[in-house]
Amino acid sequence: MRIKPFQKRYTVPGDKSISHRAVLFGAIAKGKTYIDGFLHGEDCLSTVSCLRQLGVDIQMENESSLVIYGQGVEGLQSPLKPLDVGNSGTTIRLMLGILAGTKVSAVLVGDDSIARRPMSRVVEPLRLMGAQIEGREHGRFTPLTVQGSRLSGTHYNSPIASAQVKSALLLAGLQAEGKTVIRETIHSRNHTEMMLPGFGVEVITNGLEVMVPGKQSLIGTHVKVPGDLSSAAFLWAAALMVPGSRMTVEDVGINPTRTGILDVFVQMGATVEIEQTGVWCNEPIGNVTVYGDDLKGVEIGGTLIPRLIDEIPILAVIAAQANGRTIIRDASELKVKETNRITTTVMELQKIGVNISETEDGMVIEGGNEIQGGMCSSHGDHRIGMALAIAGLAARDGVRVNGAEAIKVSFPSFESIITQLSV
Numbered sequence: 001m002r003i004k005p006f007q008k009r010y011t012v013p014g015d016k017s018i019s020h021r022a023v024l025f026g027a028i029a030k031g032k033t034y035i036d037g038f039l040h041g042e043d044c045l046s047t048v049s050c051l052r053q054l055g056v057d058i059q060m061e062n063e064s065s066l067v068i069y070g071q072g073v074e075g076l077q078s079p080l081k082p083l084d085v086g087n088s089g090t091t092i093r094l095m096l097g098i099l100a101g102t103k104v105s106a107v108l109v110g111d112d113s114i115a116r117r118p119m120s121r122v123v124e125p126l127r128l129m130g131a132q133i134e135g136r137e138h139g140r141f142t143p144l145t146v147q148g149s150r151l152s153g154t155h156y157n158s159p160i161a162s163a164q165v166k167s168a169l170l171l172a173g174l175q176a177e178g179k180t181v182i183r184e185t186i187h188s189r190n191h192t193e194m195m196l197p198g199f200g201v202e203v204i205t206n207g208l209e210v211m212v213p214g215k216q217s218l219i220g221t222h223v224k225v226p227g228d229l230s231s232a233a234f235l236w237a238a239a240l241m242v243p244g245s246r247m248t249v250e251d252v253g254i255n256p257t258r259t260g261i262l263d264v265f266v267q268m269g270a271t272v273e274i275e276q277t278g279v280w281c282n283e284p285i286g287n288v289t290v291y292g293d294d295l296k297g298v299e300i301g302g303t304l305i306p307r308l309i310d311e312i313p314i315l316a317v318i319a320a321q322a323n324g325r326t327i328i329r330d331a332s333e334l335k336v337k338e339t340n341r342i343t344t345t346v347m348e349l350q351k352i353g354v355n356i357s358e359t360e361d362g363m364v365i366e367g368g369n370e371i372q373g374g375m376c377s378s379h380g381d382h383r384i385g386m387a388l389a390i391a392g393l394a395a396r397d398g399v400r401v402n403g404a405e406a407i408k409v410s411f412p413s414f415e416s417i418i419t420q421l422s423v
């Protein structure tokens with residue numbers, strides 16, 4: 001149902017990408033790692049449970065504070081049962097990079113969505129380093145089996161801008177003989193490169209290239225996780241969908257490899273005020289306020305896309321309300337996320353009366369018409385579920401989202417915040 005204008009300040013739960021990395025790196029480090037602000041969402045909990053199955057002692061002091069008693073990669077043990085990564089692409093791909101160079105043998109499985117997502121993007125370059133990974137359709141899909149082995153460093157030109165690929169190879173490279181160099185065509189998020197030096201690891205970045213010398217070990221540290229900009233994006237979007245509203249999100253990560261959506265808000269005519277308040281573990285954080293009425297459509301593509309890849313479903317919702325046409329190009333990677341996010345975004349927004357169509361590598365939205373509302377589905381994809389719920393704040397008849405439980409994957413407090421906005 002259409003809601004009244006609001007002026008609010010919130011914090012959002014910890015960044016999902018950074019939470020995964022903090023617990024994975026702590027698990028292969030020697031000594032204690034403390035994590036504050038850990039995201040207690042299903043994806044990160046899948047990472048924790050896989051690591052526990054590998055014999056890592058992880059204690060939860062409370063929902064967002066963890067202590068990991070790391071014993072180095074040598075301390076990892078072969079699990080008795082398959083490691084279940086649930087819905088999390090980051091977990092399986094980074095875990096493959098870690099396990100490839102250990103003495104562990106393990107089977108990795110996930111849910112139906114994971115079973116459809118491509119694994120060859122990490123399996124193939126890891127095999128070039130000497131990894132022994134087998135699986136369904138020659139290792140293109142789960143279930144996958146990894147038998148840890150000796151690795152050699154590599155020089156890999158990554159054909160896709162994927163931080164999961166880059167991170168998997170860097171993690172394998174830490175255990176390999178010789179150096180590992182990854183070159184991307186477009187910058188992907190750089191949280192791995194930003195965090196590893198805090199664990200005492202040498203990482204050298206030179207433009208689009210990242211290099212790690214091999215045979216390095218990690219030392220436990222303290223990680224403070226910034227708020228997740230990808231979660232905050234839904235709250236800022238709420239303010240843009242309800243004219244006259246204003247939303248501030250505090251202590252949110254503003255790493256430039258993630259802030260593409262803020263650039264697009266400005267391009268659409270919104271006001272974005274960024275007050276940087278600190279740097280936590282190499283990651284800039286700040287308080288970010290977004291407001292604006294009478295937005296206009298935009299054309300986006302190219303190097304901007306990896307900087308807002310997870311925000312495209314919510315951007316489509318904002319574009320539906322903005323005046324004029326929005327064109328999103330170069331976003332084929334969306335086809336291999338939790339769902340095919342081009343298809344699911346277009347299909348579900350059409351159901352609630354948005355004029356939107358699918359293209360080969362993105363979508364076109366004709367904005368400026370009232371969103372009617374109705375019944376739609378998350379298709380089990382957290383970001384689709386949240387995008388549709390935000391559309392509901394401006395829809396004439398409201399929006400009912402089936403499968404909203406998927407939202408717990410990344411933003412467990414989303415529903416309670418949206419309920420507060422609506423009263």
Ligand SMILES: O=C(O)C1=C[C@@H](OP(=O)(O)O)[C@@H](O)[C@H](O)C1
Pocket residue numbers: 016017018090161162163164165167188189309310333
């Ligand atoms: O490394 C990460 O933490 C992530 C990288 C991105 O995926 P790709 O690496 O497939 O682009 C992103 O979509 C995902 O939500 C998290």
Ligand SMILES: C=C(OP(=O)(O)O)C(=O)O
Pocket residue numbers: 016043087088089090091310337338383410
């Ligand atoms: C794509 C996502 O995550 P992952 O690849 O880790 O499943 C996401 O959170 O939008």
